[in-house]
Amino acid sequence: xxxxxxxxxxxxxxxxxxxxxxxxxxxxxxxxxxxxxxxxxxxxxxxxxxxxxxxxxxxxxxxxxxxxxxxxxxxxxxxxxxxxxxxxxxxxxxxxxxxxxxxxxxxxxxxxxxxxxxxxxxxxxxxxxxxxxxxxxxxxxxxxxxxxxxxxxxxxxxxxxxxxxxxxxxxxxxxxxxxxxxxxxxxxxxxxxxxxxxxxxxxxxxxxxxxxxxxxxxxxxxxxxxxxxxxxx
Amino acid sequence: xxxxxxxxxxxxxxxxxxxxxxxxxxxxxxxxxxxxxxxxxxxxxxxxxxxxxxxxxxxxxxxxxxxxxxxxxxxxxxxxxxxxxxxxxxxxxxx
Numbered sequence: 173x174x175x176x177x178x179x180x181x182x183x184x185x186x187x188x189x190x191x192x193x194x195x196x197x198x199x200x201x202x203x204x205x206x207x208x209x210x211x212x213x214x215x216x217x218x219x220x221x222x223x224x225x226x227x228x229x230x231x232x233x234x235x236x237x238x239x240x241x242x243x244x245x246x247x248x249x250x251x252x253x254x255x256x257x258x259x260x261x262x263x264x265x266x267x268x269x270x271x272x273x274x275x276x277x278x279x280x281x282x283x284x285x286x287x288x289x290x291x292x293x294x295x296x297x298x299x300x301x302x303x304x305x306x307x308x309x310x311x312x313x314x315x316x317x318x319x320x321x322x323x324x325x326x327x328x329x330x331x332x333x334x335x336x337x338x339x340x341x342x343x344x345x346x347x348x349x350x351x352x353x354x355x356x357x358x359x360x361x362x363x364x365x366x367x368x369x370x371x372x373x374x375x376x377x378x379x380x381x382x383x384x385x386x387x388x389x390x391x392x393x394x395x396x397x398x399x400x401x402x403x404x405x
Numbered sequence: 406x407x408x409x410x411x412x413x414x415x416x417x418x419x420x421x422x423x424x425x426x427x428x429x430x431x432x433x434x435x436x437x438x439x440x441x442x443x444x445x446x447x448x449x450x451x452x453x454x455x456x457x458x459x460x461x462x463x464x465x466x467x468x469x470x471x472x473x474x475x476x477x478x479x480x481x482x483x484x485x486x487x488x489x490x491x492x493x494x495x496x497x498x499x500x
Contacts, residue, residue: 199411199433200433201432201433201434201443201446201447202443204443204446204447204450205442205443205446208446208450296442297442300438300439300442304435304439
């Protein structure tokens with residue numbers, strides 16, 4: 173499997189999901205913040221997919237089974253807590269992964285060095301909201317806890333090796349657990365513990381197997397390009 | 406909760422080293438930490454700044470429009486208070 177495609181699809185799909193908030197976020201300020209994160213990720217996706225081929229063809233003309241993103245990023249936005257939990261899990265992973273990639277050899281090092289700064293901000297944004305929702309009202313606490321629990325099963329896939337990526341992904345799970353666990357504790361939330369922590373986890377996105385909501389998201393993302401092939405601004 | 410329940414903050418951005426912070430606008434945020442981050446997203450995303458201040462709008466004491474005459478008009482006819490009688494040395498741009 174092609175590493176730029178895997179990382180590029182992660183960034184592209186999450187950018188599309190975050191873009192769905194535009195005009196719908198709880199407050200205007202957050203609308204802009206989420207769109208900003210989406211645009212950072214879209215920028216990463218463009219560089220990565222261009223390394224693998226024609227970015228537009230890859231984004232708009234592939235079928236569902238050809239996408240190599242992890243299942244975490246394709247999960248629907250849900251309520252605001254779900255969006256934040258997804259971002260916390262993913263940005264904490266991306267920060268560690270890009271950090272390793274930036275110090276190593278290979279064509280992705282330069283991109284990673286730039287992206288790691290963007291992603292550190294995404295992680296910070298997610299951490300700030302996790303703290304406020306977790307340690308907020310009884311309802312926000314309950315929703316944030318529900319979101320962390322619901323998305324947990326998609327986090328195992330983040331640490332499966334990616335062919336051609338010079339990063340030891342399984343080794344990042346320890347530091348990731350530490351980061352996410354510390355944030356959850358400060359937010360008075362809990363992560364699944366005991367046998368649940370490393371039990372069966374969903375995820376074969378890297379092999380092209382996706383969850384049901386992904387097809388509908390792709391249809392929305394691709395329909396314009398497919399309806400008007402070759403159109404430009 | 407809507408944004409209107411959150412306090413209003415005034416945002417000051419320093420566009421580059423050597424200049425002062427200037428008022429950029431305002432925003433709603435639940436606390437100072439979030440206000441700073443939202444200011445970053447709203448007012449510096451096209452690399453407008455190197456430093457941001459946020460100040461609760463409730464802490465700003467403003468002059469009243471009723472006091473406009475007594476406050477500002479007396480300064481209008483005193484040109485000798487302006488440094489216009491000096492030659493400005495070359496290379497001084499921000500005087």
